[in-house]
């Protein structure tokens with residue numbers, strides 16, 4: 001045997017050893033979209049956590065849950081549940097809180113033009129699975145990513161209460177919301193990410209310029225912009241910008257409701273916005289910017 005053949009056979013033996021000793025990475029994610037056909041018992045696994053997922057493709061809502069799943073721990077079934085999801089959704093395993101044990105995240109979509117995504121999260125806390133939900137959120141709802149690269153995942157979404165509040169859906173730009181997932185619960189940590197908030201504020205400013213140029217609605221963008229600036233501790237600056245630029249002809253969002261009945265009207269957009277920012281917890285009850293988030 002000459003040297004090169006010897007070398008090749010050595011590589012071959014090493015490669016064979018490698019293939020047979022490296023475990024195949026288990027699947028940790030199932031994504032469902034319009035093209036996904038029905039499936040049964042697809043398995044996901046991360047560490048001791050396993051999920052078996054079944055899906056029946058259904059375009060219209062009915063009473064039967066078409067996304068069903070069973071969560072197992074050390075091979076023992078712990079939770080069996082299901083939900084309706086319309087042509088998009090998914091299940092994935094990811095360690096959200098960085099404690100070494102994967103959380104199970106289930107994404108469902110209720111259908112409708114802009115509505116609504118819900119994330120259900122199952123987490124093992126003190127040897128028991130706890131269930132948490134984001135509640136229905138606009139569009140795809142949000143994204144899970146590690147914003148500050150500390151091994152714990154943040155949930156990035158926006159304050160959905162701003163949609164339609166002072167403009168149509170397309171004319172609204174909701175301020176940021178950022179959550180961490182600790183001890184099985186979401187915590188609002190939006191203000192701890194000023195860099196991210198700044199880049200969103202810049203996008204809002206650009207959206208405002210574009211809308212103004214095209215003579216579209218601006219109040220919905222300005223409302224979000226003022227709130228975003230408040231989150232950055234720059235409320236006064238945002239408020240001044242809004243005062244100089246708002247559309248005085250629009251009466252969207254000026255009506256005052258009580259138990260779904262219109263009882264009065266705010267005199268102008270700034271007055272309505274101020275009341276809204278107090279109600280949503282961006283300003284305190286005296287209309288002064290808050291240093292931390294709390295809705296009271």
Ligand SMILES: [Ca+2]
Nearest residue numbers: 095097099101
């Ligand atoms: Ca975890």
Ligand SMILES: [Ca+2]
Nearest residue numbers: 146148150152
């Ligand atoms: Ca993080």
